[in-house]
Amino acid sequence: MALTDYPLITWMVFLPLLGGFALMLIQDSDEAGGQRVRAAALIFSLITFLISAAIYYGFQADFAGMQFVERGQWIPRFGISYHVGLDGISLPLILLTTFLTPLTILFSWRDIKSRVRFYHMALLFLETGMLGVFVSLDFFLFYVFWEGMLIPMYLIIGVWGGTRRIYAAVKFFLYTMAGSVLMLVAILWLHFEAGTGTFDILVHLSRPIDPALQGWLFAAFALSFAIKVPLFPFHTWLPDAHVEAPTAGSVILAGVLLKMGTYGLMRLAMPLFPTAAREFATIIMVLAVIGIIYGALVAMVQQDIKKLVAYSSVSHLGFVVLGLFSFTLLGATGGVLQMVNHGISTGALFLIVGMIYSRRHTRQIEDFGGIARAMPVFSIFFVITALGSIGLPGLNGFVGEFTILAGTFSRSIPFGVAATSGVVLAAIYMLWMLQRVLFNGEPSRVNSRLPDLNFREWVVLVPLVVLMFWLGLYPKPILGKIEPSAQAWLRQVNRRVLRVESPRKAPLPQAVLSSSLKGLRP
Amino acid sequence: MPVVIPDIALSLAATEIGLVILICAVIVADMFTSMENKSLMGAFSFFGVVVLGFVALSGWGGGVRTTFSGFYVLDNLSVFVKVVILAATGFTILLSLQYAKIERFNHGEYYVMILFAVFGMLVMASGNDLVSFYLGLETMSISSYVLVSFIRHDPLSREAGLKYFLMGAFASGLLLYGIALVYGLTGTTSLLGIAKTLGGANGAAIGADPVMVLALILIVAGFGFKLAFVPFHMWLPDAYTGAPTSITAFMSVAVKMATVAALMRVFFIAFPSVAGKWNLLLWLLAVLSMVWGNFAAIAQTSLKRMLAYSSIAHAGYVLMGVVATSSFVDGKVVFLPLGVSAVLFYLLAYMVTNLGAFGMLILLCREDYRGDNIEDWRGVGRAHPWAGLAFLIFFLSLAGLPPTAGFVGKLFLFGAAIQNEYYWLAVIGILSSAVSAYYYFRVVMVMYMETRAESQPVVEFSKAPSLLAVLVILVVATLFLGIFPGGFIEAARGSIAGFI
DSSP states (O other): OOGGGSOHHHHHHHHHHHHHHHHTTSOOSSHHHHHHHHHHHHHHHHHHHHHHHHHHHHOOTTOOSOEEEEEEEEEGGGTEEEEEEEOTTHHHHHHHHHHHHHHHHHHHHHHOOSSHHHHHHHHHHHHHHHHHHHHBOBHHHHHHHHHHTHHHHHHHHHHHSOTTHHHHHHHHHHHHHHHHHHHHHHHHHHHHTSSOOOOBHHHHHHSOOOHHHHHHHHHHHHHHHHHHTTOTTSOTHHHHHHHHSOHHHHHHIIIIIHHHHHHHIIIIIHHHSHHHHHHHHHHHHHHHHHHHHHHHHHHHTOSBHHHHHHHHHHHHHHHHHHHHHTTSHHHHHHHHHHHHHHHHHHHHHHHHHHHHHHHHSOOBGGGOOOHHHHOHHHHHHHHHHHHHHHTOTTSHHHHHHHHHHHHHHHHOHHHHHHHHHHHHHHHHHHHHHHHHHHOSSSOOHHHHTOOOOOHHHHHHHHHHHHHHHHHHHOOHHHHHHHHHHHHHHHHHHHOOOOOOOOOTTOOOOHHHHHHHHTOOOO | OOOOOOOOOGGGGHHHHHHHHHHHHHHHHHHTSOGGGTHHHHHHHHHHHHHHHHHHHTTTTSOOEEETTTTEEEOHHHHHHHHHHHHHHHHHHHHHHHHHHHTTOOOHHHHHHHHHHHHHHHHHHHBOBHHHHHHHHHHHHHHHHHHHTOOTTOHHHHHHHHHHHHHHHHHHHHHHHHHHHHHHHHSOOBHHHHHHHHHSTTHHHHHHOHHHHHHHHHHHHHHHHHHTOTTSOTHHHHHHHHSOHHHHHHIIIIIHHHHHHHHHHIIIIIOGGGHHHHHHHHHHHHHHHHHHHHHHHHTOOBHHHHHHHHHHHHHHHHHHHHHTTEEEETTEEEEOHHHHHHHHHHHHHHHHHHHHHHHHHHHHOBTTBOOOBSGGGTTHHHHOHHHHHHHHHHHHHHHTOTTSHHHHHHHHHHHHHHHTTOHHHHHHHHHHHHHHHHHHHHHHHHHHHSOOOTTSOOOOOOOOHHHHHHHHHHHHHHHHHHHOOHHHHHHHHHTTTTTO
């Protein structure tokens, strides 16, 4: 039996959910119970990672359509089905998710002391939600995961977060909620008015939609995703949520949740409404460039390391959006790669900030200085990660940013120039921060006594740094898997749709339905 | 003149007849029960209601059958509504068993009055004539006036009962006046007869008559009061807050179910030819209810009152589904089945959810402590994770988030609105639903993210097995309807057979 014959996606998506319920059976009232909960959660997330590795292994790089597809009736009356699958765009993000989750659990080992079980349940539920979004090929399913993800994240920020956690949690919740309800209206429109009578995403992707109507629908989808990305000016929830969330929450937020926005733009908003996407491209690119520069400038003046990293996300995600809306192969491939890169670098940065915070209970840059002497190993990791985030050649960030900028330049030189300035600014804020935290003279008495990394922290950071080098030096395997899908995607978004005659209640051609089941073949 | 005795098929009214027998039995048995054992009456009524539920269910799929000279109809719609109402009644009785002792109103009459109200609702669900519908409505209303003021030693409850009574009586008057005008114009009170007259030769002239407009306004206003649409909602927050919590729960789901079913029957069957007029009125009421209900709920500090306002908003969503059923093509109205089935499914979803939410309030209630303020729930999620989780699931459903019953319900309500191109209604509804997430999640926030103050009493939940069992069932039902709604959607869809 081939690997593709097993329902691997279902196992991967629902194993964390199952694990979350299994945790309910473990008592966490004493320390030993807490350890059992942590170990169980770690094991579940590791098995999930192994399944995703099997999927990676069985993934056919030369096929652009959906793979590992599973489909079953769910609510036939309304054309709702359980339909999952993945392609070269979702695969890297899935791996990123399953890779980061065990690391965050490992990191939280000593960080989270209250309500251990509940915390790990939320983390595992969150993993199911994130994976579900990346594999859903049915709008109903997609929306269930998309919204379902919100609750665990809300609780993680609000229960285990910092001093302003409640404000941050509510803000995060309301922003995301407000965006997603309008998307729901657009989804319902597609279902009822576009005449398909199905919630299947692939069917909708294969059917042209009247360009005259695309604008509104695209706006509804894009707004929802732009809030998630977050695109300037919808970014204000991000610094609050990132700073107040516990470290694991920040890692997941920055590492995966933000990618939901860019992934949504790429998977749904742009290919569903290509005409509108092209019309809106300039506006969105302007917003992306503003985000790149504004995010970098604000990051520069932050006093709090975590806040600095948070604002750097606004800047980095701007690159991804820019790459997607350049409508070039380089931009799209680089965009996907950069989503992964950002997840790794920024995830690692948040972990590093978390490590220093748990030692010193402050994140103010001015409280540090010269800690490279006290914590040499920690500092090496910090420097490598920061350089990876800046985009130093040889590390992961470079490949992604370079391809995105190459794509952008080939479309528009002014946008390319403006975006490139973001790279320079990134070097300024990151290196300046490194200098003030790690170097700058002798450490103070408190700082000179800080212990260096322990074994667990080594285990957390080493895989991330290895990945940074791997993706920086030899990105071919992953790029090779992204590219065919990116090409197919590009064809999809570049197609010209003429006026569609009265789409309403048009019967669904059987041919369209059956061809969609096999995936969107190029 | 010979008197024609109409052929009366009593078997079609088996549920109602059985219910009357049950009521008489409870009244008689109550006389021989000591004050300490009144809960037995509850248990007795509960089992009776369960049996009646199956009796009602047996009427499913028999087509449209009328009896009592067309006064009374048994079709799938009425079966669906009756079964849901009886289920809600069963849950309510179980919720009450312990609570009635705590609030010291554990009298046999309590259960009798509930059953009387249910009788009215069942008649409404089957009312095929403005008169039979009105009879059902009044039986239900008068019983609920009594039920609302059942905590006799509590002035709030008495005030609530009085307010509800005065407003309700006024509303009944409006409705009756409207019915009288319709009778005057068409010469009949039968729903089918009215439709026939309005669709007949003189129909256009009658439909355009200002008196007809007045009649429609009066009928809409009457329904508006009963269902508490804004701006006819003033009585509701007080009545819901003062009433025993079990009764609040009961009224918010069962009364709503019966009245909405009657509303759909009256408007869709009797007045399709003037649909443009009443649809506009209902559109306005739906928007006002959704917006005002949700915004007013934000400001509440009492959880019970917040849920009261939220029930206004939910009535608005339901009304949206009613409005969205009508599709106008070239001035002619066509009723599309999605709207009605969405309304029915939503009411079912709302029944399990809202009963559960009020059940949570009862869970925290004890002799010296009502526990119906938001503050009382502070830190409960930390100390009692299971209770917190249950409440969280009910709130998810109320806010319309997956994977719960409320989400699927809202999805199809909004879907119906979009299918019939009521885009503004859908957008207003969905945005107001986003607002509602704010106040529901404020309670979640208080439960999980805040710690209990030193001065607050320790949380002690009721351990009554009946209450806990109901809550578990309702949580499971809320999730089940959210994840596997297929069968229930088919049932809701099937209830329209022969209706529109």
